[in-house]
Amino acid sequence: MHNELKITDMQTLESNKKTIEESINPISLDLPDFTTDSYKDAYSRINAIVIEGEQEAHDNYISIATLIPNELEELTKLARMEMKHKKGFTACGRNLGVVADMDFAKKFFSKLHGNFQVALEKGNLTTCLLIQAILIEAFAISAYNVYIRVADPFAKKITEGVVKDEYLHLNYGQEWLKENLSTCKEELMEANKVNLPLIKKMLDEVADDASVLAMDREELMEEFMIAYQDTLMEIGLDNREIARMAMAAIV
Amino acid sequence: MFGLIGHSTSFEDAKRKASMLGFDHIADGDLDVWCTAPPQLVENVEVKSATGISIEGSYIDSCFVPEMLSRFKTARRKVLNAMELAQKKGINITALGGFTSIIFENFNLLQHKQIRNTSLEWERFTTGNTHTAWVICKQLEINAPRIGIDLKKATVAVIGATGDIGSAVCRWLINKTGISELLMVARQQEPLALLQKELDGGTITSLDEALPQADIVVWVASMPKTIEIDTENLKKPCLMIDGGYPKNLDEKFQGENIYVLKGGIVEFFNDIGWSMMELAEMRNPQREMFACFAEAMILEFEKCHTNFSWGRNNISLEKMEFIGAASLKHGFSAIGLDKQPKVLTV
Ligand SMILES: NC(=O)C1=CN([C@@H]2O[C@H](COP(=O)(O)OP(=O)(O)OC[C@H]3O[C@@H](n4cnc5c(N)ncnc54)[C@H](OP(=O)(O)O)[C@@H]3O)[C@@H](O)[C@H]2O)C=CC1
Ligand SMILES: [Fe+2]
Ligand SMILES: [Fe+2]
Secondary structure, three states, X not given: OOOXXXXXXXXXXXXXXXXXXXXXXXXXXXXXXXXXXXXXXXXXXXXXXXXXXXHXXXXXXXXXXXXXXXXXXXXXXXXXXXHHHHHHHHHHHHHHOOOOOHHHHHHHHHHHHHHHHHHHHHOOHHHHHHHHHHHHHHHHHHHHHHHHOOOOHHHHHHHHHHHHHHHHHHHHHHHHHHHOHHHHHHHHHHHHHHHHHHXXXXXXXXXXXXXXXXXXXXXXXXXXXXXXXXXXXHHOOOHHHHHHHHHHHOO | OEEEEEOOOOHHHXXXXXXXXXXXXXXXXXXXXXXXXXXXXXXXXXXXXXXXXXXXXXXXEOOOOHHXXXXXXXXXXXXXXXXXHHHHOOXXXXXXXXXXXXXXXXXXXXXXXXXXXXXXXXXXXXXXXXXXXXXXHHHHHHHHHHOOOOHXXXXXXXXXXXXXXXXXXXXXXXXXOXXXXXXXXXXXXXXXXXXXXXXXXXXXXXXXXXXXXXXXXXXXXXOXXXXXXXXXXXXXXXXXXXXXXXXXXXXXXXXXXEEEEEOOXXXXXXXXXXXXXXXOOOOOOOOEEEHHHHHHHHHHHOOOOOOOOOOOOOOOHHXXXXXHHHHHHHOEEEOOOOOOOOOOOO
């Protein structure tokens, strides 16, 4: 029996040496040039999405309060934070000399916005909380976490403050759903099946612009799945249930 | 609490496991889906030591697969995310199994302490390499005589000699065993020369030259793919200790009087009620596990909450002796050749 040793076929860890060296230098840490036209062009849409997202979040928390009046105070607090975020991100755009494309952003959110309004009208609190306090918050958290790594210093500082708040908001939805899991599970699953694919689509839609900002699509999706899975786990769903829910993102 | 961070040996294997565990959302996904998958806390388990102490632990699958090695950022994220999950779960000491510790070192993850809102505490993690190195040395000392190899006269080749495990094995062999000759193989010459100087012994050589001379070959190179070898010129008998991950030697080496032993695997004295080693295809999955995983358990049994094995080239003989003694005390033993060693024939 004679087998030749085939070193050349071997994939080895060292094939990554070059990339490693590049990554060690913090200056070349993939920070984009914030002053180019292409950066500003992409920023005009991403920034608008963020500003619109914060406005929607504000409106949604105020609306949710009409369904649980005894939570009015808490929800108003959350809504106020969202307005503060909106101001912060508006300043980020201004700082870079970018005019946000708000028409684009309105369209971007229109489907999810519509679904939220229908649920609100029907008094489907679980659906409203899933859309705003779970899906939108997890979406925001993922985007902000990735953005922080590649943002200009001004925006980085603002975003770091914002993302801390968004975890509180995610936690708010999580705690309510946890307490009411026995009665809201079915609606939660149903609403997830309808709305998670929308989030996935929205993510795909911003991927190109995001990559101009050095935000990786794969990383965005992963960050979203981490926040999403974490919160479902805390709500009290088991691995299999979470897997079934996450399926809706793989279409 | 102890933790184990592991991964599958291949993408195909990972999908099969995911489907068994009911993770349908990734079981059907392509590699891109896996690249976006969060780490999964697969199982919680309670383990009782031979001394009677009970500890609890968790197994976390990082959702890394070797196919991701060429995607440097992805691999990095998989390891860091799994570590973050372990820390968030409050686990005191977690072993970085399989390729995860190598990714940590080679991709320089020390500079990524901050993961989202978690600041990683390195003292909660161990590579498990001290125990792995000790186990491999014991496997060598115990099994070589059983197939008629006299250690005092034996030539031992260490493939991957300058690695963290390899250098520890060389250190032990030179200082503790009285073997006749040590052959050291790796690709880069500079670290080899440094090691030789440190040991004040050992011969630097190439793989092709080493194999025909060796009575015992220890494989501890980090090679993700199976290699093929010319078996014609091997010594008979010859003991091959496959310490790499994944284990990729045994089917390849065929020939009379060539004995292949799975290196760095230990057996616990009692059944552990877990399913994750079944997934890792251990011969006796209720008892066998990677030595690096066992290190996390041993450190938890000993309430030794520190990054016991960390960095590169820090494994001292004292540390190996400490972890070895604790290993035996709590009921672990290195796996050996079958009672009647199976001779592979052509
Ligand atoms: N059973 C268990 O419980 C465990 C097993 N392991 C496995 O042990 C192995 C070694 O781990 P570790 O010491 O941490 O790894 P290191 O990265 O520290 O060392 C790898 C060594 O292999 C050498 N090497 C790499 N490629 C080749 C090649 N093609 N030919 C010859 N030498 C080569 C390297 O030197 P150079 O680059 O100069 O060639 C280096 O000496 C890995 O496969 C790992 O997965 C790890 C932990 C636990
Ligand atoms: Fe906000
Ligand atoms: Fe929010």
